[in-house]
Amino acid sequence: MSDTTTSSRLSLLPRLRLWRSGLRGDAMLFAGLAMVGVLAVLALTVGLNPPREATTGNLRMRFRPPGTEGYLFGTDQLGRSVAGRVGAGMIWSLGIALVAATIALSIGTVLGLVAAWTPGWPRRVIRTVVDTVIAFPSLVIAVTVIALLGRGFWPLAITLGLATWPIAARVVYAEAMSIARRDYVVAAQLAGVGPVTILATHVLPALRPTLMTMFAFTFADMLVAESALSFLGLGVPITAPSWGNMLSESREYLVEAPWLMLAPAGAIVFAVVALNLIGDGIAANARKRGRAAM
């Protein structure tokens, strides 16, 4: 599977190519899973129950630098805890990315498989829709859908999912077409196995590493895209402490309080690296297994 195809058009960061660094697949997978584990624990504790300092400002405590007593990453222009806000933003940023990646991959997988498995008009229709959606600049899609649905968690998640599924559909379609030509799939057809059974028993298992890899990369891309859209003011409500919103607000205080930018940016980088490690780890292991089977 090509690395570029899964990279979202919304993503501002180039895809990290950590597998080239020579790390073994299992090591990358372990590191990535450990980092995601840390994020998950934080999201379920701090994220779901943000400390009071994250939402309630204290104007006597504005712009305190990181390390100030009780404020790990300092405070912002309203005297709120930056660490607390990064924690509270996990629900927005990670949650939106998770939902968006799930939407994109679900639609993309179903339509990609249908297109691969049904030559004739279903394939033509799906390919035309995919090409059409990809032809639209994603910002145009995002602005339109958000104008219709309003800002918020679900509108943004759905927008990102709808803008990204055609890429997943293309990857799944191409991969399924190549699997369909494999001898063991032809052998199953010649044995009289029906197309749905072949899909379930041969094609989906062969697609699994691709789907898992693509999920990790899409998740990372969605995370960056959420931040990008929020930064542009097209994302979550202005008051929501999403990482993109925090970055956006930090611009004004970049010189006097750089930690306002560094904390959410660091969180984004941490999550993106974790997800890329997982994706590359799965891909490297799948390649290794593929070679061993030959």
Place this chain on the structure above:
Amino acid sequence: MTGAAPLLEARDLSVTFATPRGQVHALDGVELSVHRGETVGLVGESGSGKSTLALTLLRAIEPTGGEILFDGQAIGHLGSRALKPVRRRLQMVFQDPYASLDPRMKVGRIVAEPLRAHAYGDRARIAARVAELLEQVGLPADAAGRYPAQFSGGQRQRIAIARAIALEPDMVVADEPVSALDVSIQAQIVNLLQDIQDRLGIAYLVIAHDLPLVHQIADRIVVLYLGRVVEEGPAEQVVARPLHPYTAGLLAATPTVDTAGRPRLMLKGDPPSPINRPDGCPFHPRCPIARDRCRSERPALVAPDAGAARRVACHFPGEVPPPLAAGA
């Protein structure tokens, strides 16, 4: 041959692929018949259309012209539902046993695949049949619980054969069944195929580029060149006295012990592209006995003598080995 109707018959079978560079005539009016219990060997160089023919006969590739008859029934254009009872009786063994077995599936499930597809019976009955089949192809009973990666190439081909004979088909098409295997293993697989034929009376269409192998197992030989049958006949006769210069070239190209007296007729060059096929006889650019007539007129596949069991597509059949071919 016997007077009975053939089990499988291809009539004027053609397959054309559209490519950016033009139409590829992979098969061009192929005539072929396989009778019950018979082994037919199909030989030809790479690119001659052997594998395309196999996949077309099994309806994995759609024919663009002609007809395929299986036990008298036209199957060339049947839908997948109507084709299913035919699939039960017509199975295939692939060339590469590393590609034809799903690496993520246990051997027991692979062999059970045709059984399940054709509602052979309940779980216990299928398991019993799988065990029986694995034993028949000479694999240990515990093979069912293991993955293909745990077996050697020869063992994998045994698994593929077990899958092909699971439903006791009338015919098995074997596409180069041993060419991917070590030479030491090849004979074992050939013997296994012959044992199975003796026991079940299965007809084989064995595809190979290796004439000695085909000679060993086939009753009849069909020679394919550029998607056309150029010669067919009883194996003994074809090998002893090839009528088509291409067949003679294939024979001369295979090293044998008794080469005494056999002229070294080398096949020169590669087959022409099936996109730009030569006019006249498709073989004439490489043929040592080609004359003007061969460049303009395409020879039909006909019996050289009335009543002969052989057919050849050559204007000058039997004029091989030619005197001029020996030296060079």
